[in-house]
Amino acid sequence: MPVPLLDLKGQNLALEGELRAAFDRVLRSGQFIMGPELEAFEADLAARLEVRHALGVSSGTDAILLALMALGIGPGDEVLVPSFTFFATAGCVARLGATPVFVDVCPVCFNLDVADAVRRRTARCKAVIPVHLFGQSADMDPILAWARREGLRVIEDAAQALGARYRGRPVGGLGDFGTFSFFPSKNLGGFGDAGLLVTQDDALADRARLLRVHGGRPKYHHQVVGANFRMDPLQAALLAVKLPHAGSYNAARSAHAGEYTRRLAALPGVRVAEPARCGCQEPVAGGGTGDGARLILPVAYPHNDSIWNQYTLRVPGPGRREALRDHLAGRGIGTEIYYPIPLHAQACFRPATGVPPELPVSERLAGEVLSVPVYPELTAEQRDEVVAGVATFLEGEPAISR
Helix, strand or coil, X not given: CCECCCCHHHHHHCCHHHHHHHHHHHHHHCCCCCCHHHHHHHHHHHHHHCCCEEEXXXXXXXHHHHHHHXXXXXXXXXXXXXXXXXXXXXXXXXXXXXXXXXXXXXXXCCCECHHHHHHHCCCCEEEECCECHHHCCCCHHHHHHHHHHHCCEEEEECCCCCCCEECCEECCCCCCEEEEECCCCCCCCCCCCCEEEEECCHHHHHHHHHHHECCECCCCCECCCCCECECCHHHHHHHHHHHHHHHHHHHHHHHHHHHHHHHHCCCCCEXXXXXXXXXXXXXXXXXXXXCCCCEEECCXXXXXXXXXXXXXXXXXXXXXXXXXXXXXHHCCECCECCCCCCHHHCHHHCCCCCCCCCCHHHHHHHHHEEEECCCCCCCHHHHHHHHHHHHHHHHCCCCCCC
């Protein structure tokens, strides 16, 4: 039975009538830039995310870029970013002439290693960008406490985490800014590029709103150089149709993740990542190798409400991740590697010496991770097929020696 990595049609076509009605409403309104559709969507999200201000923007990438601009980050500044994440987190820093300083991550939750961030911070550092990777919050309390002591700004990259919570609080509104993406593959996926910037700070929100429209206020009077970071009202109207379903989408993902963990953990040589081995505060010897485990399953910490944007396996051992991916592909099961090259090893960020920093956990994860289908519309039969595919792979190979 074919199991795609993601099925956008299944989710969107279920709402076809409402989506067409929203399109027709915008078409008849003649309001295609800014306006009431966007304002209503922003207000709804601000309430759901428990923030004072929510600004619809052109993409998740532009949300990060706008946050950095509003904070005045530029040439000569450094910004701490995790190396194991999507390119945009560091790319936006470099686009403004600042320097991304790459930080290692935790082998359990995949998020920023706070102790490593502390070690790599210099006097030029102005901000830190924790990423809530794969739908689970980074460890925000120690990050925020340290940032306050050091005078650092905090931008939460929550592109994969709309609806995730940290100790009961929605992510995004904990730092100076929070950024979200509505890229079609996200838990709340749009119909093209779109994003969101949120903040609790009135002055920062005002600055971001000014920069979102070329720095002009009033029109044609430019106080600063901004850019076109606006979300289209059509995207806002379509996303507003899907927003009431976001909770059920996340609940379905969580149910799939729970079933994967329950059934895969019963297989020989498979274990669930252990929160006690978390490297957010202290390094884990060997980067969290798994003590000879053949497969390591992801975990959501008890204090977090993960939205399971991805269900990401770790497959230790040279070549085994690729072998599992090929095996599953042969059974028609889609997978993806998020992310095969850590950012500190990307050619565009290579230092003048040509020698990238040593970030052993990020490098190890890049060689081990494999994400399997976890989208809400996944059927029980398709989920069974994924479990069976993993099981037959493990049955067909010898155990890894310690």
